Amino acid sequence: MSQPSNGALLEVRDLRARIDAKEILKGLDLVVKPGEVHAIMGPNGSGKSTFAGVLAGRDRAEVTGGSATLDGKDLLAMSPETRAVAGLFLGFQYPVEIPGVGNLYFLRTALNAQRKARGEEELDAVDFLGLAREKMKLVEMDPAFMNRGVNEGFSGGEKKRNEVLQMAVLEPRLSILDEIDSGLDIDALRQVARGVEALRSPERSILLVTHYQRLLEYIVPDQIHVMAAGRIVRTGGRELALELEKKGYAWVDS
């Protein structure tokens, strides 16, 4: 598999996965081109988070069929860290705490691990600090958080902003943001959205996974997909989100 024929950044075909004996993804298709922002909406239990996890290499679910490629390369054959190096970023719904490991130290280690794997020069502490400061302003992150342990004692909103900060520093080609809006008040939501918007460019793509259409008022997607029972059942533009909001998810199940 070299260049994909259709110029897709992410191409998912008939993807199937199960957790234990239960099939969660039942033949999912999705194409995201460079520069596009897509949103996946759907009720709880429709398989949205499992899908995000499978793309990033979380081994909770077992892939049983289909394919997923990033830039034509077989994602499913790569380790999670190789996927990260290839440019895939997952913003976690529940970011993990790592006590005692400084937030800034963690981020520099991650960035340099990726740069090294790509054959690029590692950033020294001074250059990195400059970069991190600039990105912190973008998400209005208090520098005091930087020397605390990774997500240690952060509020829900701070954790989400920290995810966006990491994304902004790592500059991934494909960002998958899993419920980045959950638990955020309106100010935090605006800050998070601004950080995501800033990363929008002709080369980068974003996949938003969300339950509510509220986020989509701040980040306007090119396409919206509705997921139900492990498949994408409808695809459309902005109007699809509004319709969903009005009629509820029962509408797509019918």
Add this chain to the structure above:
Amino acid sequence: MSDVIRELTEQKYKYGFVTDVAEDRIRKGLDEDIVRLISSKKNEPAFLLDFRLKAFRHWLTLEEPTWAKVSYPRLDYQDIVYYSAPKPRKKLASMDEVDPELREAFAKLGIPLEEQKRLSNVAVDAVFDSVSVATTFKKKLADMGVIFGSFSDAVKEHPELVERHLGSVVPYTDNYFATLNSAVFSDGSFAYIPKGVRCPMELSTYFRINAADTGQFERTLIVADEGSYVSYLEGCTAPQRDQNQLHAAVVELVALDGAEIKYSTVQNWYPGDAEGKGGIFNFVTKRGRAMRKSKISWTQVETGSAITWKYPSCILQGDDSVGEFYSVALTNHRQQADTGTKMIHIGKNTRSTIVSKGISAGRGQNTYRGQVKIGKGAEGARNHSQCDSLLIGDRCGAHTFPYIEARNPTAQVEHEATTSKISEEQLFYCRQRGISEEDAVSMIVNGFARQVLKELPMEFAVEAQKLLGMSLEGSVG
């Protein structure tokens, strides 16, 4: 995750080599003649032989203790060689005449003894099997009145200091292993810091066990006179052998009024193989006596030994004295550690801090055992203890046995404890950001131990951090 766990248990010990030197060793076994023989080999004064003999006779009346949460086959004390020394080719006139084989051995361990390669700000006393083979910077220290060198030299050159303080903190009757050590100890380090002197460099002893079937029984005595300061570092390794070897050391610290002693250990004795074969049995007694307004701080990073039995303690005798204990103990494979501290508050307004971080991987068993004792007269005494355990995998264990005994109603004693596991989700989070599984484990463990590692002097902190990573890492992938 399971891959990491498997890799962890396949980790190799990197200091397992044996150095081929001619040994002066005595016959196996322990009796009064052996004790006399050791003493005569070292031309000791009468007070020391007397100390040894009293200890030996007392030892005969003792039973090996069994209260620690460790299990091991009974030791045969008659099957051990109690004295082994590398044979010097001739009398040494200077450091550069140290046996090249020995110099090579220490160089391999990263402890250069040659003048030009020495660590710039650390004076090293190198102890090989039963004797000290070299001490660096001796002269420079002597100019400031600091005495630092082998215990044997101190006995010859400063017998009055040794006689006054030996056994003053850990008496020869103290416990089974300390009593054994008092009878047969062969060498170790001695340091004396005169009144008001701030020791200009770190003092360090590097212990190496080399000979087979021997025990290592070293004795360290540090006396910080009024208002003085010293930071002392201790490191240790041993060859990889199938037989267990006994290491029973005694360390005594004396901090006189207003003095401060900072004592740091990075212990990396051979831990045995993945199946628990071989490894050092480390039964060590370490204790300090703190007089008025003085401070004793113990920091230890314990990654080696098949069995660790060790409780660096402080007797806070003087008013306003301070005791600290910072510990990271890591057990992997089938290692067992029962370690902690005793803080004995006697003086008024005495303060102590205990921070213990236990890390268990493989089938390792890690026990914290600590005692905080507040005497009747210890008005206003305060203690804070924090014990955290980190589990890696599901075949290891962590145990905590805190003992608190307060006899003064004004005392404040606090104890906090947590147990956590490295989770799949933490590992996945790191890997999703591009960090390899192996680096992620090492990073999480170092984060867990950070509070303790930051207490180590710089040179040691880096070494300790690497050691924690090495003790856990394997080649994933």
